[in-house]
Amino acid sequence: MQKRQFITMLSGAMLAGFSGLSRAQRSSTPGVTEHEIRIGQTLPLSGPAASYATNGKAMAAWFDFVNAGGGVNGRKIKLVQLDDGYSPPKAVEQSRRLVEREQVAFLALPIGTPTAVAARGYLNGLKVPQLFIGSGAATWVDDAAKFPWSLGWQPLFTDEGRTLAKHILQTRPNAKIAVLYQNDDAGKDLLRGLKNGLGAAAKQIVREESHEVTDPTVDSQVVSMQASGADVLVMWGSPKATIQSLRKTHDIGWKPTIYINQNSSSVPRVLTPVGLDKAKGVISAAFLKDPADPTWKEDPGLQAWTAFMDKYNKGADKDYNAAYGTCVAQTVVQVLKQCGDDLSRENIVRQTRRLDLELPMLLPGLRIKTSDAKPHPVTNLRLQQFDGTSWKLMSA
Incomplete structure (x- = not known):
């Protein structure tokens, strides 16, 4: 199957129903207009943890892909990314800028435990969603009652x-x-x-x-x-x-x-x-398929993802972090799709608890299924071992 066919397949799988839904009414939510949804992200574009920026670049590319297909419910997604250098004080400063100056509706995939923890109090105080944080720290679950506007994504x-x-x-x-x-x-x-x-x-x-x-x-x-x-x-x-x-x-x-x-x-x-x-x-x-693992060479999900990367994220490494960023972006899009006409911050958070989603780059047998009782999206892991060429799953 050709790359164009895979893009079409993935577009159908992930965006089905987007264009068919009526446009949401004018919203009072900051960052939401008749034609746009502004989302913020803090991440280390510089400094010792800059390699994690691959996540953010892949997320931005997926939003470009979604926008090319008409966006979500007639709105294009605008991602505003600010460099925090993996510095907690800088992450707070940049989060404030995203909320107060850039007027984003919410933050998605802020990268890093210390940086996200530092900004959490400020964002929860203003009831700004801090969603699908790029960290598996237990605090996102352990302290969920105290910080209900913050949610992780990956296994703890x-x-x-x-x-x-x-x-x-x-x-x-x-x-x-x-x-x-x-x-x-x-x-x-x-x-x-x-x-x-x-x-x-x-x-x-x-x-x-x-x-x-x-x-x-x-x-x-x-x-x-x-x-x-x-x-x-x-x-x-x-x-x-x-x-x-x-x-x-x-x-x-x-x-x-x-x-x-x-x-x-x-x-x-x-x-x-x-x-x-x-x-x-x-x-x-x-918990994700490693794009560098030959095991997945003929896997339709990986082939579709590779075709997407070739078109929308040219020159970027097709690695684990890029797959991660894509999966989080797909989860964000699903949340926005489910919001329908209600793009209030409260409903955006509510819909993160209503997910039932299979993503092409999750390992076989893993699925995102959330509820009010179990809001954390990805909870399971599988062991793998490197054989000198690629990662091999060790057991079911």
Whole structure:
């Protein structure tokens, strides 16, 4: 099937009914006009976590695709993206600008745990939705009653930690474990989930090392963990820190069983810079199809997504983060579609609790299905292992 056919197929699948719905009446919601819906996003376009910007670029491209098909209910989506450099104070400043100057209806896919947490109080105080945050921090669920206008999207980092713990207990019950984690809520959630999952075996963690996202290197932490005698290494950090960790582990001849976080599992952006042979055997948890995995070469969902990227996001890496950004954009569009004539901020949030959605780039068996009792969109993960060329799913 040709790329044009796939674009047509995906357009039909994702946009069915959009143009057939009547235009919404004039709305009093900031950012909503007769012809436009303005959405804001803060993300690191610069700084040490700039690789995460791939998410935002893919989201913008998907909105371009939707707009080319007429938009949602006759309105075009205008995405206003501001650089926060992965700095919490800057994220607050830019969020204020989006709300007060840019007059956005809501924020979608703000990237990063510390940055989104910093802006959460301001946005909830004004009842501005902070939707599908690019973070798996447990706080989006644990503190939902206090911050009802904030909602995550991906599986929680605590769940990721428990998933890794289960596999360690099954395959290496006597393991000596070292953990390298980013010193923020996200990294601490991973560590907490890992310990909870290990239970009594948590005493087998022989070394914990933290790092800041701004640290120039994590080499000293890797050397310290090797000295602990650990034979299992769990790493949670940015793509930059993950690249450094994998390189240093290889260079010093340390060969533990290695687990890395799914946010930093991109083949082209992380494993290729490390050296594919050096990354062989690494394990990660996942919920999206990896575009670099030959397993999905003939998959219609991946082929349609690739065709979309070729047309609307030319030159961009077709990696895990780009797939993530596309999926979040598709979820946003579905919410707007369901809003119909009511684009109030209250209804926008309400519709995030009414989703029943299968996305082409989610792993087989995974589906977005939300309710008032279970508002978090994606909750499950599957383990995968890198074979030196691509990621392979390890079990159902």
